[in-house]
Amino acid sequence: MDEHPAELPSRGERQQQTRAALVDAAREVFARDGYHGAGLGEIARIAGYTRGAVYSNFESKADLFLAVMDANLRDIGRQAWDPFDPATGGTDTEVAAVIRGIALATLEFIAVAARDDRLSAALAGRVQVLLDLYAGIAAEARADGEPLAAAEVGALLAALDQGVTLLALSGLATIDQRMMRIGLRRLVDPARAAAQDSRDSGDAQGGPAALHDQVIQQRIAAALQDPAGGGA
Secondary structure: OOOOOOOOOOHHHHHHHHHHHHHHHHHHHHHHHHHHHOOHHHHHHHHOOOHHHHHHHOOOHHHHHHHHHHHHHHHHOOOOOOOOOOOOOOOOHHHHHHHHHHHHHHHHHHHHHOOOHHHHHHHHHHHHHHHHHHHHHHHHHOOOOOOOOHHHHHHHHHHHHHHHHHHHHOOOOOOOHHHHHHHHHHHHOHHHHHHHHHHOOOOOOOOOOOOOOHHHHHHHHHHHHOHHHHOO
16 A cells, blocks of 8 residues: 555645646637637536536636636746747647637737726736737847837837737738748847848748747747646
């Protein structure tokens, strides 16, 4: 007989595991069916719980979507990255579909949140996390003597990221991964970017439209492959 039986998880740990499973399942369903089309029963089924488990952990579908946004932000925001580093690797079709699906669901959620003061404030908090992430990138890589504060450059970087995503969702492949990285560089350090872009001018162009910078896509892909490691 085992003299040291495995310690059973506490109630708080079980609840955390349940929430994590529901968030992982919700990310899948929101990406596939959209914000409005996603059903809480389907999310619970995929997570391996009853519909009641959703309402025991989240007040509403909107609160569950906010939790998905939190998980995504944690996945991509572990640390800043240098846009002057070469972007390597691609994004497989399945991951690209999830990223596109979540982006579309987010547009639906934004329209809902804009008409609700509580949700609007909650959404603004998540957007600020994204702005802070890009401000960290700007603080690390911007040129000496840059007159704009890191937070201001970060806001411009975030605007580029979100604007490029909107173009891609609209069906325009105007900006691919190469152009996305060039844009980030030019906002961070124009002189350094011009020198690097001239060296990289022979890089392949074209390909699918960018849905966020490649680093973001790779971090989302890693979280999808290892949900427990990404944390929720």
